[in-house]
Amino acid sequence: MDFLRGLMLGQYVPAESPVHRLDPRTKILGTMWLVGVLFATRSLAGLVVLTAFLGGVLAAGRIAPAYAVRGLRPVFWLVGIAVVFQVLFGDSGGHVLFRRGPLVVTRENLAAGAFYGYRLILLVAATTVMTFTTSSVELTDGLERLLRPFRRVGVPAHELALMMTIALRFIPTLFEETETIMKAQMARGAEFARGSLVARARALIPLLVPLFVGAFRRADALALAMEARGYRGGEHRTRMKELRVAVRDYVAAGMLLVVAAIVLLPPSVWRAVAGR
Amino acid sequence: MIRCEGVTYVYQRGTPFEATAIEDVSLEIAAGDAVGIIGATGSGKSTLVQHLNGLLRPTAGRVYLDDVDINAREVDRRRVRQQVGLLFQYPEHQLFEETVTADVGFGPRNLGLGPDEVRHRTARALAHVGLDPAVFGPRSPFTLSNGEMRRVAIAGLLAMEPRMLILDEPTAGLDPASRREILDHIMRLRSARGLTIALVSHSMDAVARLCRRVIVLDRGRVVAEGATRDVFADPGRLAALGLGVPQVAECARLLRERGVPVRPDVLTVDEARRAILDALAGRRPAPKNVP
């Protein structure tokens, strides 16, 4: 049943580091910024710079590189498929390396496939770095604060944040429960990974029914516990922790701007800067 | 009947969350025995019992059922699980069918038995836990009381006709009468059907009533093993391991501290009463176990 735990990789790794201490809003916006830069990049040199930057963030965040790569493993499949498509079905012009029937592999397509594939990996890596270094609570707080200005146009910022908090709080519990129920039914001779697709789908009933019943029971209990502690929606509510932007957040923002400039500005600009 | 040799289990190997749940556990449970497995939360009891029916595969070490390594490639794990029934904590949370009969019949159906045999076994199993199949069979399990649901879950395992039953906290969260009923049924199953019992419990009174032998786990290792009477005669040690002691045993210990020569190995109210009366009358307690 370790596969259920495997899915939970890419989770928050508690540590004391400058990256961990950043305001979550900085990290959320920073990640969005990096994703934007990645999409705008056309040059290999740009990817190299971004790889170096992400590597630096990982090191500053005290995340073991091997662990980060492990977290990326599920994505490799996806990347592989994307690359194959690009190579096989991209533009057919250019230097042909291999041809059999309708299959044509050109050097240009291979290069483009590798480029897009690597870009995809970096994309996932950027968001993973954020989730590694930002606890779910901080993430939720950050999102709530970022969404707060949109309350006026009907975005329920508090409710969304609370839903996220509760979901995050109960994911580990639900995983444990899923594991227990699976094992309990296996102890009664159930099989979850054998037989036809239909048989497997049917085999899920003894898992899903207790899981749903349990989720509803929990939801009821939780609602009661929240009410008992005086919860009555977002009105009148205050927060213990107020987010505050510190110097390091400005530093981080500055670094992000510099990276974007290095990656995106055409070489001619840099030559001009250097030449002056 | 069941033997563990040097069983070690490590969770989430190769991640920052790696943890050793049990380490180098060796033990043996003979057919027909009733063994208590006790230990504080996190001592590895639940992990250990999941090795006994092949739900977990040891990181190192072996588990034998009747001298066959249950994790060997050619062994059918489903047959192991049929022979060794494992009741999880709060088993009522695993009920899912529309009727009690259908739920109890889930195990036998998975064994590939015919409808007649399933029906027989279901009725028999319900009767074993004191539920009339005619009355409870057609009802939805979700309309029953907690104690009744718990008994339906036990029947669901009994219907597989195992030779051994492992029960993880079978009486947790029940009122005193329901607790007594469930323990009575388990005792009867052992005497009437020769079922081997392993009881995982925090309730030392339940262990004292049901088990001849206890195995004490602490932080994943076996730290004591022996006749229930002998292990419970040392309440100080059990308390140091974060465990409770049967109240009467605690009372006997306190009496000895106060200079009353009561034999220490008392498990039930009746035994304690006799031991105290003996001490007050100046009769010497049985020489065994008296330092």
Add this chain to the structure above:
Amino acid sequence: MSDRAPALIRVRGLSHTYEPGAGEPVPALRGVDLDVHRGECIALIGGNGSGKSTLAKHLNALLLPTAGEVIVDGLDTRDRDAVWAVRQRVGMIFEHPDDQLIAAVVEEDVAFGCENLGLPPTEIRSRVDEALRTVGLEALRRRPPHLLSGGQKQRVAIAGVLAMRPRCLVLDEATSMLDPAGQREVMETVLRLRDEGLALVLITHSMEEAALADRVVVLAGGTVALSGTPSDVFARDDVLRRLRLEAPPIVALARGLAAAGVPLPPGLLTAPQLADAVAAAYRRGRGGA
């Protein structure tokens, strides 16, 4: 009891009937009277379905009376405007440690109730720190709750309630899912709070816990069947058995010894009490011989 200071919680003629969407209405409480005083510990015992949990939910306005009234610190729970004040005064701890913790970090969870009260951030911070100190969990403040033991989770829940500065704590089978060490942790914590003046209502299946209370109230079929000191209540073995309950083993042992002619004082409830009494009888016996 009524000649003391006025009761903190006064329950009079409380009846509650559940009205399910389909089927017959279910009467759960019928005419219950109960007083809870400051600094007093009341154990509420009864078999499954006796109405214990329903009564508990009335004490902080999670349920409202079908008939009768519940007055908390002078506030009527039926008064819509008083509900939040009532919930601040009476805190609840539930059975499942997992299903009452809301946030993914201990201190955030402890802050939840205070945040609902709308207190300023610095005030919440100091109350959270104080509450965590009271239950002895300062060191675990940054942990996610799912990595704590059951006893620790319940202490987090208690801290969350304490931070709201309540007058009364209601524990609804709060120890039934814990191991002996966890049960001890929780009981020691709440009994200490009782000594500091908090009122406690313990709903429990554990007769050993009930024996620690100042007063035991036995519910059966939605009415109060017995009420009195633990020794008075546990002396009524016949009634208890009929109600699917039983006296703690120590009480049974003391009764057996007394029946065999050992001169013991009445009202022995715990192992140390019984051991002291038996040791005294032993010394008297030797002195006389």
